Amino acid sequence: MSLVLPKSTLLNPSTAPALNWGILGPGWIAEQFAISLNTLTKSRIAAVGSRSLERSAKFARTHGDDDTRAYDSYDQVLSDPTVDVLYIAVPHSGHAELALKAIAAGKHVLVEKPMTLNAEQTRQVITAARSTGVFVMEAMWSRLLPIGNVIAQVLQSRLLGDVLAVNADFGAKFAVDPRSRIYDPALGGGALLDVGIYPIAFSAMVSSAKELLHASGRMAETGVDATFTAVLANQDGSTTSVFSSIETDSPQAAWIAGTEATLEVERPIFAGSRLVLRHHDGSIADSQKFSEHSAATGLGWEAAHVARCIGEGLLESPVMPLDESLAIAQTMDQIAGELRKRN
Known part of the structure; x- marks a missing residue:
């Protein structure tokens, strides 16, 4: 191929x-x-x-x-x-x-x-x-952008071969303010729900999680998770490493490694600016740039997808189905539970 x-x-x-x-x-x-x-x-x-x-x-x-x-x-x-x-x-x-x-x-x-x-x-x-x-x-607007569509096609076509590993991260440094939404547990603050959901959802697009193998991190003084790393075993046999934080800026990138090739998503993970497809020797086989890497330029694609689904009489999205939202929530619950046990 x-x-x-x-x-x-x-x-x-x-x-x-x-x-x-x-x-x-x-x-x-x-x-x-x-x-x-x-x-x-x-x-x-x-x-x-x-x-x-x-x-x-x-x-x-x-x-x-x-x-x-x-x-x-x-x-x-x-x-x-x-x-x-x-x-x-x-x-x-x-x-x-x-x-x-x-x-x-x-x-x-x-x-x-x-x-x-x-x-x-x-x-x-x-x-x-x-x-x-x-x-x-x-x-989950990442799925509904042109870059999300291309990633989905790559996975469906098995261009990468058998997926062996996924790595995804989203760290963004927020000012420490106990009164802010980010640090307030009553408002659902913390890294997991606010930014960690993006790398977890990215992994779920590749393969649904089968088991949480590891989760550890730091909690903020307000009681919300501030930084965490998680490792997932997936249904397709691959593993995923996830990092997320509200204490530091990370590369905000992702990659999918397969037996035939590796696909890289360049910053920002929530609306990647570039896809890079690499051979086994690390050389670039192909790449594409994307312009929808801010909310103001990208959320209209999500709104258009909703309009098309409703216009077709669908009750849920084939791209972001409800069962997948539930599976992602279950994975986040497991990570949150493990973080509470360890802190």
């Missing part, structure tokens, strides 16, 4: 059906989502909700149109008949409650990652979604 990287098969986001989005939690990530949505797709922001009417109104003025509604509660967005689909962008601790409320209201839902704080909450959301018959997806 020739060692050549495939091209992305994704359609331009502007060709996806237009949806009316409701935003729950007009913070930084919601702003990036709105910028990308407005730039790349034909969809619009129909309603914005938060606990502050002032914040909602400012977001609506900045990212909406003349008909965008601003509310001082989440429930008002849930009951707005103009809203087709909701983007839940509140802190992690609020994901499960709002997702369940949105599902009960009959709204389609895109939940910012992690879907919830743990596997049990994720299972509850999935059960509710499947019983109600609405579309629900965890917002």
Whole structure:
């Protein structure tokens, strides 16, 4: 087999059906989502909700149109008949409650990652979604970018041969502030849920985890995990090494080593800037650069994917299925449990 990287098969986001989005939690990530949505797709922001009417109104003025509604509660967005689909962008601790409320209201839902704080909450959301018959997806935007599409093609084609090992890391240094979302356990803070989910989800795209072999790390004074390393045994026989931290900046890269070739994902892992395919001797067989390596340039691809799924009548994404979100949550629960035992 020739060692050549495939091209992305994704359609331009502007060709996806237009949806009316409701935003729950007009913070930084919601702003990036709105910028990308407005730039790349034909969809619009129909309603914005938060606990502050002032914040909602400012977001609506900045990212909406003349008909965008601003509310001082989440429930008002849930009951707005103009809203087709909701983007839940509140802190992690609020994901499960709002997702369940949105599902009960009959709204389609895109939940910012992690879907919830743990596997049990994720299972509850999935059960509710499947019983109600609405579309629900965890917002793992890495999968839905052109680079994610190319990686998926490489894996499906077995271009790498049998996968032997995966390595993925995401460390980003955050200011130590006990009042911040990152360091607050009540808000789902810590490396695992905020940044560690990316390398864990990357590994899950290669092969689902079978067993947690090792997890160790450091805890912050607030009680959240600050830095950790984990080793997974996967269903395909490969092993994965994961590193994540909120205390230091790491290469934020990943690689997949196979019997025929190795694939490298260059920084940042959540939206890689370049793929490099290497021969066994380390020489480059092929490479591709990608431009969607910021939230403002990339989240519109995720919104377009949701719109296509809903337009096709799908209740979950074939690229980021609900069972995989549950499996990732279970792996993170196991890592969290091991870190608590060791600290």
